[in-house]
Amino acid sequence: MTSNPVITMRNICLTRRNRQILNHIDLDGFPGQVLGLIGANGSGKSTLLKSMIGLLPANSGTILLEGIPLNKIPARDSAKKISYMGQENECQWPLQVRDVVALGRMPHQGTWSQKRSTEDEANIEAAMQAVDICHLQNRTVTRLSGGERRRVLLARALAGKPKLLLADEPTSGLDPYHQLQLMELFRKQAEKGIGIIVVIHELTLASRFCDRIILLKSGKILSDGPPSTVLNQTNLATGYNIQAALLDYNGDTTVVPWCCCQKKENHE
């Protein structure tokens, strides 16, 4: 990878209530790359994502956004560069889809003005086209199906023209078609030069769509590299305590979680 990383994390430690959640994490997010964060529940994936947007500030270590320390950048300026899709997928009020997507332009707008500039409108339109929700734009967001709503929220995140897109379990609760559709959209966005970091539980999707995978275990990086090297039997056994079938499909390695490991956790 020749280009400079969008986000650089060095030696990140994060402790909450005497529990070390992140332990000396080093991470680089490059433009045009889909980076998958995987690991068991509670391994610190979401926390890592939240520390990138300053939602859970790290206790030590440095985070650089395009080479500038994150804590030196005003919140609004960093919000222009990083978009975050949280685990929360609900939309509280019955807004129209177009208005939800327009929320993504907020970091670019003034505090008092509600007016959308032509640039805002163009970006909203482009974001809706990118995820193919133009036909939904006048619908009420609370009445959409899960898959449609997830795409609306993705359009919201893209409308701000971010350099880095963080998504926390974007595929959870979706059917296979919509999971694949969403991941294909991520890939397409990555090809346009956005850096993408997704927390993902579906190992099959991770192996298929990610350029690089980081496997976390108890707040530490267990393995970091392309899917074919990270997703091997030893790593899956240590990281998840599972055995998986590693299949070869048209030259791509596909991971199918198969059964729990026999060994007890306290023997580790």
Place this chain on the structure above:
Amino acid sequence: MSLLKLIISKMPLTIDSIMPVKVFLPCSVIMSTLRKTDRYHLLMVTLSIFCLLSFISSVLVGTTTISPWELWHALISPEDNMLQMVFWEIRFPRAFLGICVGFSLGITGAVMQGYMRNPLADPGVLGVTGGASMGAVVAFYLGFATIYSYALPIGGILGGFIVLCLVIVASGRNATPQTLILAGIAFSSLAGSVTSLVLNFSPNPHAAMDIVFWLLGSLKDRNMGHLYLSLPLMIPGWLLLLYCSRPLQALTLGEETANSMGFSMKKVRSCIITGSALAVGPAIAVTGSIGFVGLIIPHLLRPLVGGDPGKLLPASGLGGAILLACSDIIVRIVPFHSELKLGVVTSLVGAPFFLYLLLKVRKEAL
């Protein structure tokens, strides 16, 4: 006139072909031909006109009804006259206070529902209302009210702020809306029990009656002094709350997402807490507790602003002002032996409306 031109310009047909139809176009057709921003402006204009109309009617209605022309002539006449005095001493402060208090309740209700992301939140959720009632009642009981006529509102304002400070301390530095609600409920009920305690200890039935009547809320006998006391606090409160309209829009997608959009939730929280205390505390302190306005008005207007929690704020303020001014008119024109109280009317008008809304929502959900 410019509005009409605007409406016509949005029409897909040529003006000639629809000339006869144009005049009779039903409201809904006009609404659907307008763009969304124009629709919002139209709503705001309509609400403002109704607000002004209800203010004017409120000024004209009273023990003797004044005709608009009479009042106009009295006001522009150079020499002092009776009507002029009645207007400035009685009618104007009462009507204007009604508008301001209604605006405060409406806007704070909308902010609370937006921030708590809870359709049941109302201006009293942070305990300010309960605290203001408690403060005024205590001032009443201690006899300050007979010595100094503004003791009640001042006591109410102080009470509201004391309870608010307790809520802030109790909910901690990293309070979430949930902890704020819980702390608010705890101190509201504490303030409520202090109010009951004062009633319990009241020396005679008359004093108890006075307190109960005050608690029911009224705009009767309010003068310019009450306005001077409450308005300088309410206006900064309104501005603080209006400042929160953008973060409230972002909060539609949850607190984390709003944070990631560059809004510091800590800052937003302090803005909302301070703003609502400044807006509602003096309002309740001056009028007594008035329920339901802050709860139903946001629900009533939310569909008309397309669910947008930011645009809802000014609309909801105006709506609250209209409801309160109209309720105050009802209070004065309905003939009863004893005076009808404002808080009673707002609840009586509000509850059926709310039920209607519920039935509508239920039908849509089916």
